[in-house]
Amino acid sequence: MKKWICGALAASMILASLASCNGGGGGTASRGEYKGEVSTLSTGEVVNVEAGIRYNDKNELLFLPEDVGEINNPIVTMLIPALSDDYYESQIKWREDAYGLEAKIDNCAWNEREMKWVSSYVAGTPYDILNGINYPTTVIKGLVQPIDDLLPIDDTRYFEASNKWNGKSYAVTAIDQYAEKDELSVSGVYGVFFNKELFDDNGLEYPSDLWDKGEWDFQAFYDAAKALTMDTDRDGQVDQVGCYTWMNDMYTAANGAQTVTITDAGEIKLTMNDPKYIEGLEWLIKCKPYASMAGGDTAWASSKAGMFVERLGTSKNWNSELSFEWDWVPYPKGPSGDYGYQGYCGSAGSGMTCNVGTGAKNTEGAKVFIAADLARSKYYKKGENVVDFNPTDAQLERCRQMKESGRQIKDYAGSVGSIGSDIWGMWTSIAELGGKAAVEKYTPPFQKEIDKLLATKVEADTIPFKTLGTVDFEDGKNPLKDVNGGMLSITDNAAEVISGSKSLKVQLSPNVAYGPYAITTAENYHFAYGGQYKVSFKAKAVNGTAAKEGPLVVSLRPSASAETGDDSVSLGGWNPVDLS
Template sequence: MKQLKPMLIVFLLAVLMIMTACSGNNGGDTPEVQTPEPEAPVVTQAPTEEPEPAAPDLGGREIRISHWWDATPAGDSEADELARERIKKVEEKYNVKIKYLNTEYWSTSEKLSSSVMANDPFAEIVRLPDGFIWGLMNGGFLMPLEDYLKDTRVAQDVIDSMRFGGEHVYGLESWYNPNDSGMFYNKRIFKEAGLEDPQQLMDKDNWNWTTMLDAAKKLTVDNNGDGKVDQHGLAGAHYVISELLIASNGGRIFDEATKKVVFDSPQAIEALNFEYDLYNTHKVIKENEGNDWEDPAKYFAEGKIAMYPGGIWEIEGRLTDKMQDEWGYVYFPKSPSSSSYSDPIGQTASYVIPKGVKDAEVIVKIWEELQDFDNWESNRQLSLENVLPDETSIANAMNEDGKVQRVFGGRFGGLGVKDQLDSVTGKFVKGEITPSTGVAQVIGPAQAAADKVLSGEIEDKKE
């Protein structure tokens, strides 16, 4: 064997020492160093979105929507333009053609019932006039809709209101306006008398029956000195005033849940007594000259009265371009015992689907997609700006401070109940009868009228 060189011998001895140390380091102080294996790259897969189910194809079917006016959005307003866009999307999505029918108001109920009985509903969606829903609902002519509203943009309280006190939902409504009825007042008359007007009183939370009466008494005067009152504090239809007063005192005319007439309750009687006193004791309400509906608005426009209770929907046809003075709009005053203002819903129109309409679930979806849920509040704001005189009145109508409570569960339209009560309040004007006596006379007939309609009988013409 050849002799190894000295440097190679030193190298081999060093390697031998390292190997010996490593093999004997079980539990020693020097940790064993290991080189980690490289990890495989982690691949994250993007979540897959579930494709939206295809909309049902109704094969080009015509979807007829009935109103008692031509509801076709044919104008050049932004609202009509948006409505046309919604119609186009619905027509393409469901392969349908939307057609609007113009059905005479008083004929709608009979047309719906007769066409259902013939197994050929005249329309898929029907805007049903105030009150007619009761007879059609209880007569079995309408489709229950609650199963089709489980995934909807309609607010739950609106859905529940469409039960009309019963188990099933029979109506479709997008929303309710926050405040539809209140008090119009003449700013000039209050200013000239040096009185706080209703808005100022409302701002102080002091707008109630007492302060309204106080103002009405001070503003019922003889201005020209001829011995005759030529300016009154109030004017109105007795049947409007009674409804607003009862609601503002926490009472109702009819109870949807119990199906009972309740205008003989203590709250209602107190309100009717107050109405009686306004006419007969205080004499602050201007007598109408033959037309209880038209005269009060005319008096207000002419500047002959200081306050006029009514609905916002009246303004365009009855006050716009007719007012001679500055005016405003506030809530209807609350009673001394109430903590909030009230706006009663005595009757309501609604969309219904007649019994026998095919693909009812899809029809509900079509109706919903035709509604302007996203812009209803701004649309109402715009509409109010067109009819109300100032920002404060608009804020009141929008119920921006939330002080007005909508009174659900007391709708009486179409039941014949209010007709009986109105026959009593009509006599208040002349002082011929007291509220308690009059109510006792008509409470029974009013209940009988309601029971007749609720049994399924349908009133198909105006009485």
């Protein structure tokens, strides 16, 4: 019997810059736009600026609910990676209650956020607000739009801009105008939690006391971590670690160096050859036997780790579960520089900045949502059923001291190509290689990733719609053509196969329960952030148990093929599409 997958496969490549798309609020806004005047954007669109936030005649921003102009659409759509707890939801709810907004939130895993956003964009329903963008990659690929055009972020009384690229800002933090303690903007600062009881039991001086004396440095951290690493039950195995941490870049950051540096002018530089960076790596080697992920992620909560490296704001996740007293200090000082710290300011109560998606349909609602943080402490009341962030005055003061006197280190290694994953290879082998040799080994591949990102091009040409025909599979036979070294396509005509990361290919695998299956996309999909493909495809499992069990579910994602290294479309668990 003839089993088949039929696809009247039509591929059209409509290459256009996401960044150039006007989502109802793009263009360059004049200051007058925020003063209650009718303004015309550079795009030619006439805007009623009485809607949403604006300035009054005293040059004060009108952002309170009673002063915000009525907006046409109160529904704000949001994509938030890996955040769905009660605390975060409470931060959304007070905005809804106070400002009459309605937040529609989608959650996703961190590594799925870009593809999920792209899916929404192509479907014609792009998100208004994104959290946790992969800067600068998502900016270069056009996933977010400049906020300079939407909010008066040059007014430092109200806003703190960040994530700049080519003179534009792509993220913003609203400064709480009613806060007695500046909790939100310091909650994202990284530092070291320490178990006061373990320090007492071993006669060690608290890191907080060392901080007060200006003596909290790498040597003090090393001494404490070594002293607290022990075999408490004398069975020959270490069961208490000095410090539980995955923050291997603490040593370079706190020494004033970073792997990847990004300038406001849009330059991406590999800066790991800095002597301070190599010196930080040597401290990583020295501390690693006593400060690592040994003991597992329960080591801190079970009092089996003397210290724990994380952001101050994360304490809300586990504070109520601890049976011991703890405190927190910023990173220790490296030997070759001022205090350096990692971290970011927060918005929406999440410790992350807010970004407005390219193509957002409700930019007015997005602006009100972001500006609501200006009045956060006025309207957000800590609830009995929500575990809130409750730092001590001393902890907040240390954060403020660090922010005012230290140098903020923003290492973008995790945001450029595969550097974020490849650097773990460097950290894993660092003890064998040594700091200098590790830098020499990993500089070429890291630079290649930077060059690849900077070479991202945005095409403006439109390739005519072309029908490629029907694909039939008869009892497991594979009629697809081999192209690009093992990738399968419905055609081997080079003129019809879009190469590289923008390839539209169909792949089969005979060794799974589905039997041979086809992989394609929904009718509209966006690949590689530089082009759009229109595809119509009907799919059906051939042979295999899945053919009898239900519809064939497939999905698309760009990923590096283990066999070819080609960034192409392949089977994966992201955004499955039922093509039955």
